[in-house]
Amino acid sequence: MQKINSTMLIEKAAQLLENGTADRVLGWKKGEFDYDITPAVFNSVDQIKKEFVFGDFCGANLSKYLVKETRKGDGKVAVFLKPCDTYSFNQLLTEKRFDREKVYAVGISCEGMADIFKVKQIAGDGIVSVSSDGENVKVETLYDGEKTIKLSDVIAERCINCKSRKCVAYDELMGEEGEIIDSDRFDMVSKIESMSEDERFGFWQNELSKCIRCNACRNVCPACTCEKCVFDNPDSCAQNKAPADSFEEKMFHIIRAFHVAGRCTDCGECSRVCPQNIPLHLLNRKFIKDIDTFYGEYQAGAQVGSRAPLVDYTEGDIEPGEAVMKGESENA
Amino acid sequence: MRKCSLQNLETVFEKISESMTLYIPADTKDGADFTKWTKGVQMSQALNTNRSAKDFFFPQTEDLVEFKTEGKNIEVIDTRKESEDFAVFGVRACDVKSFDILDRVFLTEPYDSYYATRREHGVIFSLACTRPAETCFCGTFGINPAEPGADVSMWKTDSEMFFEANTEKGKEILKKLESVTQSADASDVDGQKKKTGEIMKKLPLSDLSAEKFGKGMTSKYFDSPKWRELSATCIGCGTCTFVCPTCQCYDIKDFNSGKGVIRYRCWDSCMYSDFTKMAHGNSRNSQTERFRQRFMHKLVYYPDNNDGMFSCVGCGRCLNKCPISMNIVKVMKTLGGEDNE
Amino acid sequence: MQNKNSSLRDEIIRISGTNPRKCMLCGKCSATCPAFDGMDYAPHQFVNMIENGNIEPLLNSKSIYQCLSCFACLERCPRTVEPAKLIEAVRLSVIRKQGANHLKPDNIPALLDEDLPQQAIVSAMRKYNK
Amino acid sequence: MQRIGVFVCWCGSNIAGTVDVKAVAEALKNEPGVVFSTDYQYMCSQAGQDIIKNAIKEHNLSGIVVCSCSPRMHEQTFRKTAQAAGLNPYMVEISNIREQCSWVHKDMEKGTEKAIILGKAAIAKVNLNAPLTPGESPVTKRALVIGGGIAGIQTALDIADAGFPVDIVETKPTIGGKMAQLDKTFPTLDCAACILTPKMVDAGQSDKIRIFSYSEVSQVKGFVGNFDVTIKKKARYVKEDLCTGCGLCTEKCPQKKVPNEFNLGMDNRRAIYIPFAQAVPKVATIDADYCTMLKSGKCGVCSKVCTAGAIDYTQKDEYIEEKYGAIVVATGYNPISMDKFDEYAYNQSKDVITSLEFERLTNAAGPTAGKLLRPSDNKHPHTIVFVQCVGSRCANCAEKGKEYCSKICCMYTAKHAMLTRDKYPDTDVYVFYIDVRTPGKSFDEFYRRAVEEYGVHYIKGMVGKIAPEGDVLKVQASDLINNKQIHIDADLVVLAAAIEPDKSARPLATMLTASMDTNDFFTEAHPKLRPVESPTAGVFLSGACQGPKDIPETVAQAGAAASKVIGLLAKDKLMGNPCVAHSNELMCNGCSSCERVCPYGAITYSDKEFRMPDRTVAIRRVASVNEAVCQGCGACTVACPSGAMDLKGFANNQIVAEVDAICK
């Protein structure tokens, strides 16, 4: 299968503007280096031809921008969605966060995105250029010249544990539809579950104490599209700006995870953007794993309109006491 | 100038920590960060720490005062503790420069005694760079990474660490370290300085110029249509401001613990929707305005009020950490680009 | 009622994978059983006797060899008790106990030949080596 | 800032025995907002209430805290007291220092300390209270009954009897429902038609009752007291007002091969038909699926013979919109399909029938004119086997049967067996049962009569297999008492099929936002205390749509539902509970989480234009709560991630203030 590349997307994006399908395009824009790519709204074919880019460093999930972007004027917004982004897209639709009619979605197949920090760890400082051919990554550095790394060695952690390469929503698909993957994404959650209580506490105390409350996790999260977040609302009894006590770090992350429980599609953006490298996705995954164990498998965003587990129930649901025990021991 | 062998660096650490708490950059699984030195903690080889040394002088949260009510009376309690002396080891030139910028904010009227106390009690050992990263652009702001400054400047070679005191405080501490260091010649590090100078010219951002910014440029950039485009996908998080060594905005808040009210300050971010929110609402309502504020402050407003000094030091942290890879370099290039001529 | 032989009872229930407590004594299993006439204990009795731990008579009954494993009872049972599985479980526990009459593991190597499928050995071991 | 008065009750020694009430009153004096604090022996007494009233006036109190017994005892009392003194009744908070303090603790010091903390929590809450006013809404004094079986008819008659207009909507061309198909009724063996038809006639003739037969409810909007319902009157191609019900057309219609659903397909009717002689309304209906005229435009016999000129081939479905104050669901039941029970050979042999078919076979108005003849060869059966629990009490049969007991089968099977033996003593009757359940007045006696007096063979056991062989049905069954497998050559087998809610119930429940259980039976508001109300205010349940029921129970429930409706319609205005949810539109995401957890369907959405913080204008979907429907459970407040949804009287900040006060 041919890997989706910049040229193909540029052509598509330009075509969508030219033929009037959309009047603006959400995509990715070239950065200063080869890896610092910014999500951007493109308004003209010129701009697309000049600045649009797609490659191994286009990890950003564009679906959340649709909430804001569809509110601007009447025209349609074209958006490029990787498989994991399509789940977020569906979840946003389920929650009626934007008007489907105002969006032209192009699904693009994805084999996993690269993580620049992994590249830097291997290739060292001073990366002048980085490019990949789908198998190898060629890195040129200031100090050590050119190096070739296997792409598979620098694939982002979240993509290694990819749950699905299937585009679940699109008006048009580029590349193959992809398949749902039997991933090992819960391994780390299981590992923590099998730790002792003290170890678990130690692990999270250490991780969460790094939090600087920059809100990047929240602001990037496609499930966190609240008009006003409780943590920003002085009337919510929960507002705070900085973790002045270790309690507040926990409070913020527990409540945030709880608010997206059953709605989180496990896109992994939270961990990707955390400047302190806190594995925040593990909190969300714990909820996903518990939901799967307690109430049957549920993938948020797999279908538009599906009923999230927290706004649903059955008469025979597991009791909380039992659930806690099960949540600890179900490491299968 | 003094020096010690790298093997003996630990004895230097030991010596310093006899009289004060010492923080050195140490490796964690997520990169380097300043860590309290205790025996065995190794100094990181990394170019720079994730978080800047700003935290030592201007911590993310800090209690200012406490109120207690008894019946209908209020008691005000100064909860400040006796500050202890401390040293921060291995601060890079860019971060050293950030203290100049912060000092101009906190040490002019109204004088910030909380910050000042920490400055008085802290000694900074700076460390010259030898391998700047592609994201470094300190040169843009006239910083020489080979001459890092602060109380004590340091240069690290393959086998030795060189120390040069720049201030009285620095001289004092180097004196204390005489027993564990040897005298050295300033020319011993000339080679390294020169080499660093060469590398600086080759950095991809070496051509980035701040010339088009600075004092009096408000009207030139304020209404630029580029802001909207640049900020279009900004998610409004505070990452850039919190990793920035020069961002100095804070909010003062009260926490009612039930037993009393603690008034504390905490970092704030101009990227947040409730930044400078007042009774009438927010003065900057859109993300575009907030985004513009941050960069205009770094590049225009601050220089306006501080003799042309920029409040960016080119450390590159925001380049590495921004979730959407938007940063001051892109802003400078876009605004200062040909289109804007 | 006395729960005699409860370990054997639990063992049989475990092997069968069914829950005899679900039985509501409708008798549809016995009504449906084509081998009923040859049985000394009818399918519904199996369910009840196993649940009560009254298993000895079943171990010695001829019913366990009369059951055709046609699964009619299993198919028809309205409560998913699935008597056939219980009968099979009793049968198995008898067979497993007959170790003395059957092959000993030591004897097996001599009997092996190339055509004997691996699985047969494994299942023979599992079945007879108790 | 509130001006709060605190009133600590001694309750004689009930509180004062373990709590130092004076110390409590003294300690609470210094709490924020408190301007007055006192104690008294019995706050609920007239004198105690006067202390409160005077203090409200004297100290210009804006809120009061009464530290006393449980709010379940005297919250209402003190609210009225406050109201009498000009204070909003919802500015009263009760601190429960009796049941939850003095009565459960023994140590005076600790008890006092706890009472003070509980008082502080109440003060913290009342500081954040706001005056609340219950919402009012008018009541449309008309009821809708959905379903025209005995349940619906009885409900309608009872409501009409109280003087309120009622409409019955029935999908069939006539009311009457299942009861009209029955022959006799247990345990008294009254003829069903004899007791039902007078009621049908009453309903048809009542000036308060309108019957929309051959009609369906197609849309329901609104809420208790104010439902807007659209009723679809299906085209029956006969003008109801002109048709005299003479039946001439039904005799002349040349299309004779239409399976007669009233007789469960055991005989045929014409394409134009009146289901049965006593139908109400007695109006003919053309079955468009079979009418040659409607299908091919050639025929028109009925039109020609109709002297009243009632036939109208051009009739269209008609939609009627009407307002109602209350809705009663009486959609009834159906026997489940026997298609999946291969072992009983229902589809292989005509002589294996369901009990309802048996009713028709023994009914004088049925296909055999009441003679018990078996369907295959119209011969009199000499051996009849009845099988109970076919599809009932079935744990594995999600697809096949039902997990519940269908409740009525034991009794009607006893009835069938008894009547058969009575009319045809030469018949051998066997009944296979798992259990015989007869909890009802004169029920067990009835069953025993079948056994003892009529010699019905009751066999504990189940039929495993029925095989048609020649002209007999080979029945293989178990006899658990004798531990035998028995074989019977039967002439006729009657299956007591489980019953299930009518298929129309599920979509109707969605329209009404009324909840259902997994079996599609409507859920009652409370299984014990509110058995005829649905959790959705203004929607009531009558008959088997709520669960399997026999006729007496159905009629009783129908009357109960009617009385609830009458109680509702008798009011001119409905006063709501003011402690309801409300949504802050500025924060609402329109995500529907709240709507999904609301058990009452109280939340609706609309698109509204908002000026966004960044000065742009956006159209956003936002929730609003219908205060007349909301019952104030608060489920939505937690489902809402942004905190836009809050509950009046139990607001987030109020509960948090209580937590803070307690944990201080």
Add this chain to the structure above:
Amino acid sequence: MQINGEFKPLIVAFCCNWCSYAGADLAGNNRLAYPENVKIIKVPCSCRVNPMFILRAFQRGADGVIICGCHPGDCHYTSGNYYTRRRMSLLFSMLNFLGIEKERTRVEWVSAAEGAKFAATMNEFTEAVAALGENKRLEDLRCKR
């Protein structure tokens, strides 16, 4: 909370108005004793309990939090406690995942007729929490000054 050197855990009990609060009243009517440190907050339904309230209680110094509601199937609002059950199952499992002692949180169904159960539950829960000692893992040091 330390009283005379003895650790008395502070327990916050959220009780639904219709069943559990009435159950607590019944415990009172029958004079069934339980520790003073149990403090009840009335909510209309257990589904009104926001996870934030629970965390807030721990922040402010509670050592244990228990949520009491009608038995499943008996909710006054028909389905409220079903949601409570799901929410608390997930929340408590998460707290446990974070290493916060699972014995500090509990959901118990107490009907209006179960005064004895209410008292017994509170006694037992208090004892279980007392055995753990003070809540250190979800504390806010500022509230302990």
